[in-house]
Amino acid sequence: MQKIILYAAVMLCALVTKMYGQDTFEERAKSISITIQQITQEEKEALKNEVEDINKLLESGVINSEKADAEKLKAAEKRAANIEKRVAVEEAKLSQLVKEQVDGKIASSDSSKLKDKNFTFKWEWHNKDCKVRYEKRTTTQFVFAFGLNNLVTDGDFSSLEDSNHRVWGSHFYEWGFTNNTRIFKNDNLLHIKYGLSLMYNNLRPTDNRYFVKNGNQTELQEFGLDLRESRFRNVHLVLPLHLEFDFTPKIVDNEGTAKFRSHKSVRLGIGGYAGFNVKTKQILKYKEDDVRVKVKEKGDFNTSDFIYGLSTYIGYRDTSLYLKYDLNPLFKNNAIDQNNISLGLRFDFN
Template sequence: MKLITFTTALALWLLAGIYAQAQETDSASQTAVEELISLKEEIIKEEKDALKAEVENIIKRLESGNISESQAETLKQEAAEKHALNIQNRLAIIDNKVALLKRNGSIENNEDRITIRIITSGKDEDNIIFIGPKSKQRKYDRRTTSDFVLAFGLNNAITEGESLQDSDFKVAGSRFAELGWAWKTRVFKNTNWLRIKYGLSFQFNGLKPTDNRYYVDTGERTELQNYPLKLDKSKFRMDNLVVPIHFEFGPSKKIEHDDYFRYSTHNQLTVGLGGYAGINLSARQKLKFEDNGEDQKLKLKADYNTNNFIYGLSGYIGWQGVALYAKYDLNTIFKNNPIDQRNVSLGLRFDVD
């Protein structure tokens, strides 16, 4: 069972307060009756949808040769009887509550009222916070999931006609970071070997020039120049907002239960290939130096003739949510410079569900 993070606990605390406050206000009896009656239609639809999904799964097992035709018919009959009884029993509960409400003006049993539940069924299944009726069934098939994305590592620039060994930037001092949220959708209905991962991310690309230099916008170009004083630190940074899209490949394990199934990539190799596109939010420099015996800091924010449109290629190869991650900007860092420079990054990526 996964540990509940501080953020999750805080969210639960806030939601619990909202829930407690809402419970203090009773709705009118007539409104409650109408809600219960409408809930009956939802129950019937839920059970029919669950039966349909279960039958489709049985047909798939029959077509793949895992079960015989007679076994398939038996399983279909059992599924139909189960969901028919579910409908009968659940509707009877609703009818009894309606009768109780009409007779007494309130319902003591709050099984179908809004509540907060934490479902933590293990690393191979759901791990979600659910807000809704206690009696709500687990979704039979979840084709789309979401993750928090965190990445960081080394950053540099590939200069036209030069190798990384001749880079104008410090290898260890130039770094990148990425924060974002990604959704992952299974492409095919009955297999999970191919997924599309898409989302929204903030990228922070930093470059630390060598040899006591900093960037200067001369009006026609942006170039590295020597600073008149000895620099303790010189750092140039671009902040981007991008939309990454990856095709994710790799095996997965199908976990089947009576009323739902899930595909799990736990303990499986994942490979993602794709790219990103977005906009440059800002460009800035930070300079630290000593002047007349006093430490000075300059924070310079300007256009620096940087490209406003960001696009590039990226990919990752990972295991259990940790991946080796690389990205390369196809756009040049600066517009109209005589020598093209493009940002390149290599580091670790964490997809946290």
């Protein structure tokens, strides 16, 4: 409402000036306009200097990024309040000038003295320009995923139909942290997602079998007793990297400022991961002479030291369907290559 009143007042000023050609009014109106511009420029320059000082503290490690963001927001709010307070004084002067002009208290001059008979007074509302809105282009998520795990033999995915490992008994788990960075400043579609994760891949052989290392070969053999549990686990520390398509629409506030969010709509990620093996372990549980026995075997089992693969996910908001496939074989020297494949659910919690 205040802006509407001011705009109407300015238009009235321009009309009166054009009709009566009062140089005194023109000079005073221009003076107020220049003062307002100076106020906004001074406050914007002061804010710029304060932000630079905060960035220096951040770079030197005196404060962290969260503290820096809070200080920037605080400085922006302070400068916006200063502008509003100082401009209010000039607005009062403008209102009084208009009133005096309408009442005829300002001396008139001959219209021929006007340097520009088509003079119009232009009011620019600078206050909103100085309200700095800090938008985080990078957000952090906690990632947790789980699902089914198995092996593809010699690149033939049909081998999963007759797998040597229990379909519903073999699982994978993954947890870690990722950073999600919007690539373009004014577009929300493309993001780069990168971070650090621990992957747990578990295999449970069928037909009472377990993994045995014979030289540089690792193979499945039948166990002499009835196995209650046969589980083969690999743990990897990896660096995942995805190009994420986030279809979350932007929000435009009342001032026309665009705000971007993530993980609020459909998302699609395409990428991969690379890392190294942290631990390989086999757990066997069985009974011998009515005694329950649990054996934990730790070793390399000829497993690959490094891991790399492809992964993708598609979902809505925090939840996605997740697929990953190791490009390196599980056992590095076996005559037949077997590659780990996992399918499950993934959660990215902001």
